[in-house]
Amino acid sequence: MMSTVADILIERAAAIPTWFRIGGGADRLARPETVEQLRRAVEIDPSLRVLGDGANLLVDDDGVGELVVVLDRGEFVRVEADPGTGRVVAGAGADLPKLIVETVRQGLGGLEVLGGIPATVGGAAIMNAGGAFGQFADCVRCVHGLDRAGREVTRERRETGFSYRSSGLQDLVLTRVEFALTPGDPAALRLRLKEVMEYKKRTQPLAANSAGCVFKNPALERDLEGIDVRPGQPELRKGDRISAGFLIDRAGCKAMTVGGATVSDRHANFIVTQRGATAGHVIELIGKVRDRVRDRLGVALETEVVIWRRSS
Numbered sequence: 001m002m003s004t005v006a007d008i009l010i011e012r013a014a015a016i017p018t019w020f021r022i023g024g025g026a027d028r029l030a031r032p033e034t035v036e037q038l039r040r041a042v043e044i045d046p047s048l049r050v051l052g053d054g055a056n057l058l059v060d061d062d063g064v065g066e067l068v069v070v071l072d073r074g075e076f077v078r079v080e081a082d083p084g085t086g087r088v089v090a091g092a093g094a095d096l097p098k099l100i101v102e103t104v105r106q107g108l109g110g111l112e113v114l115g116g117i118p119a120t121v122g123g124a125a126i127m128n129a130g131g132a133f134g135q136f137a138d139c140v141r142c143v144h145g146l147d148r149a150g151r152e153v154t155r156e157r158r159e160t161g162f163s164y165r166s167s168g169l170q171d172l173v174l175t176r177v178e179f180a181l182t183p184g185d186p187a188a189l190r191l192r193l194k195e196v197m198e199y200k201k202r203t204q205p206l207a208a209n210s211a212g213c214v215f216k217n218p219a220l221e222r223d224l225e226g227i228d229v230r231p232g233q234p235e236l237r238k239g240d241r242i243s244a245g246f247l248i249d250r251a252g253c254k255a256m257t258v259g260g261a262t263v264s265d266r267h268a269n270f271i272v273t274q275r276g277a278t279a280g281h282v283i284e285l286i287g288k289v290r291d292r293v294r295d296r297l298g299v300a301l302e303t304e305v306v307i308w309r310r311s312s
């Protein structure tokens, strides 16, 4: 069902598509095409939620009551690139994998290290998406967005608060991101992108329904002893950032299952879902894995996946 509020078309009882392919919907959902329409959406509901590509998101089975906005059209998917200087401006709803292919084609280097990460530009900025080869923050010049009072805000790179899989941008609805990319040889960049994608395909279950890594790789709060670290690997010392997947595996969680949700046997930090899975199954499994890693290894895991729950 659709209705128009303050010039914005609002869909009622809308599905929220995520990479998990499970979970509840939105009581209200809007697709603004301009910053002006987005500002009106913020006025209607200052606590609105933004849906990117849904690649790092789990929506609880009850869905959410706040207005959900999707920036998949108009200004929000526009991209401008200057191959001479490397300045690229992309709307927050632009598809990151497509942007990577396009910048590589134009001989602009920097984003190819994020090959294989499903995301919108806005979602990748909020999460500071990245991996073994680099992170989103590395080539950001500044970001633009609206604050919850509807005011336009620009944050220079030094004000973005980017850190490991996190940013200080959670208070904003991002509208666009400016990148400083490096002009280079398109053929060399294409080759690099291919290598990055091949590594990702080899190490992660990309075809399954998931949200990528469930937990952040923790920085150890103390030396970790008694863990069978492979020969040649350094010992695990306080302050080291260690693979959450390694810890989950060592705690014996691989193939652990709740209903239709299972810890992937390919990459233990992925939870994959099958037919019949609910968001409740995934949430319960996340809790079980976290408890077992804490009990067996004494390490506290923090979720990377964002969970939306009905607030009242």
Ligand SMILES: Cc1cc2nc3c(=O)[nH]c(=O)nc-3n(C[C@H](O)[C@H](O)[C@H](O)COP(=O)(O)OP(=O)(O)OC[C@H]3O[C@@H](n4cnc5c(N)ncnc54)[C@H](O)[C@@H]3O)c2cc1C
Binding pocket: 019, 049, 050, 051, 052, 053, 054, 055, 056, 057, 071, 092, 093, 116, 117, 118, 119, 120, 121, 122, 123, 124, 125, 126, 127, 128, 129, 130, 131, 165, 172, 173, 174, 175, 204, 205, 206, 207, 210, 211, 212, 213, 306
């Ligand atoms: C198969 C697979 C592989 C993955 N591999 C990786 C990987 O290698 N590295 C990695 O870092 N991640 C990985 N992920 C997780 C995911 O790709 C990233 O976290 C990505 O940045 C999520 O972007 P999104 O647009 O889908 O955001 P969503 O999942 O839709 O949203 C994530 C958060 O960002 C917020 N948000 C989104 N857009 C905006 C906006 N415009 N303004 C304000 N807030 C916004 C949302 O409200 C939410 O809080 C993987 C996921 C999958 C499914």
